[in-house]
Amino acid sequence: MFVSLQAxxxxxxxxxxxxxxEWSAFAGDIDAILALKRERNAVILAHNYQTPEIxxxxxxxVGDSLALAREAMKTDADVIVxxxxxxxxxxxxxxxxxxxxLIPDLRAGCSLAASITAADVRxxxxxWPGVPIVTYVNSSAAVKAESDICCTSGxxxxxxxxxxxxxxxxxxxxxxxxxxxxxxxxxxxxxAGHCEVHERFSAxxxxxxxxxxxxxVVLAHPECPPEVVAEAxxxxxxxxxADYVTRERxxxxxxxxxxxxxDNIAALNPDLEFVRPCxxxxxxxxxxxxxxxxxxxxxxxxxTIDPAIAAAARRSVERMLAI
Ligand code: 13P
Ligand code: SF4
Numbered sequence: 001m002f003v004s005l006q007a008x009x010x011x012x013x014x015x016x017x018x019x020x021x022e023w024s025a026f027a028g029d030i031d032a033i034l035a036l037k038r039e040r041n042a043v044i045l046a047h048n049y050q051t052p053e054i055x056x057x058x059x060x061x062v063g064d065s066l067a068l069a070r071e072a073m074k075t076d077a078d079v080i081v082x083x084x085x086x087x088x089x090x091x092x093x094x095x096x097x098x099x100x101x102l103i104p105d106l107r108a109g110c111s112l113a114a115s116i117t118a119a120d121v122r123x124x125x126x127x128w129p130g131v132p133i134v135t136y137v138n139s140s141a142a143v144k145a146e147s148d149i150c151c152t153s154g155x156x157x158x159x160x161x162x163x164x165x166x167x168x169x170x171x172x173x174x175x176x177x178x179x180x181x182x183x184x185x186x187x188x189x190x191x192a193g194h195c196e197v198h199e200r201f202s203a204x205x206x207x208x209x210x211x212x213x214x215x216x217v218v219l220a221h222p223e224c225p226p227e228v229v230a231e232a233x234x235x236x237x238x239x240x241x242a243d244y245v246t247r248e249r250x251x252x253x254x255x256x257x258x259x260x261x262x263d264n265i266a267a268l269n270p271d272l273e274f275v276r277p278c279x280x281x282x283x284x285x286x287x288x289x290x291x292x293x294x295x296x297x298x299x300x301x302x303x304t305i306d307p308a309i310a311a312a313a314r315r316s317v318e319r320m321l322a323i
Contacts, residue, residue, distance in 0.1 A: 007026070007030045011023050013268075018052055029289035033292055036296035040296055041077050041079065042081055044060050044082075044292065046059035047065070047088060048062065048064055048238040048264060049257075049261055050264075052260065054292065055260070063238075064152065064237045065088060065138070065153070066152040066154040066239070067154075068088060069137065072096055073095045077099065079299075080099055082102070086110070087138055089103040090305060091317060092303075095314070103295070103301050104295040105291050111283075112223075113140055115191070116171055117142070118142040118146045118309075121135075121146035121147060128189060132149070132165060132168050133148045134148065134151050134156075134170045135171045135316065136151055136173050136176060139172060141309055142306075142313070144313035144316045145310075145312035149316055149319040149320055149323075152320075153237040155320065157184060162323045170188045170189070172193030173191075173194065173223055175225050177191075182229075196281075197258050197281045198225075198257065198279075199225065201225065202227065203227040203228055203230070205277065215252055216252045219232060219236070220256040221237070222236070241261070253274055254275040260280075
């Protein structure tokens with residue numbers, strides 16, 4: 001059907017979400033990337049928000065931020081290409097200092113990571129002496145270096161409770177912090193950072209979805225405002241939402257999160273109905289097949305971290321992984 005046998009075989013995985021004509025347009029880049037990976041001894045880590053042609057077509061390791069951080073350490077590849085945003089590539093580099101880590105577009109940022117600087121964290125520490133600082137991995141290495149421990153949306157509650165203290169500072173996602181505070185007895189001091197994708201969902205959206213799609217099961221990411229999480233049937237990280245769908249097999253479901261995520265899960269569950277309000281992350285969408293191909297051809301853009309901050313940032317990530 002397609003020019004390439006490899007792309008032809010891979011099409012089976014995505015046939016419910018990508019049209020044959022679209023896939024034909026992707027086939028050349030997919031073949032070239034698969035060959036370049038072998039040539040460079042490279043692996044591609046892809047976050048759940050990557051488009052299906054990347055997620056199902058060329059990625060070796062897929063998952064949420066926590067899974068990507070853990071799996072990055074297990075690879076014996078010389079080169080790691082991160083199909084995700086800059087903080088994910090920095091985390092991969094922190095955990096793999098001897099490997100070459102590439103990001104296909106240096107502009108793939110994150111509104112949460114951009115909301116806070118290392119100087120802000122130092123001021124917070126002065127303001128709240130002795131209160132541990134838990135920092136979401138959606139942050140720069142410089143911010144991680146000023147923190148006591150990292151967390152992801154998948155382990156935030158466990159990390160906060162593991163500290164055994166009555167009060168913590170949790171940065172930079174205000175809504176994640178508020179959602180975790182609602183689940184624990186720990187007082188949480190927040191920072192006013194927001195994810196530009198998830199902050200757009202509202203409780204009214206959930207009401208409208210329930211009215212328009214009877215019986216729909218609503219899953220929400222904890223970066224959504226607390227009013228959305230309160231209205232949802234389940235809240236969890238991108239991996240937790242994928243696991244929920246696989247386990248519970250809701251006949252009709254909506255994921256209040258970035259919209260490629262629904263495409264990627266729908267491809268694996270063509271018998272379920274996914275209602276898809278589409279909120280795109282412009283940063284995640286900067287990563288494309290042609291840019292991944294170019295990254296492997298030119299070995300750019302290499303992610304480096306100032307050695308003066310790398311050791312402290314790595315310590316915060318490793319403390320999280322140890323819990
Ligand atoms: P998780 O995949 O860890 O749930 O994170 C979501 C996210 O917004 C990453 O940018
Ligand atoms: Fe950042 Fe939100 Fe985009 Fe994730 S979805 S990279 S948190 S802006």
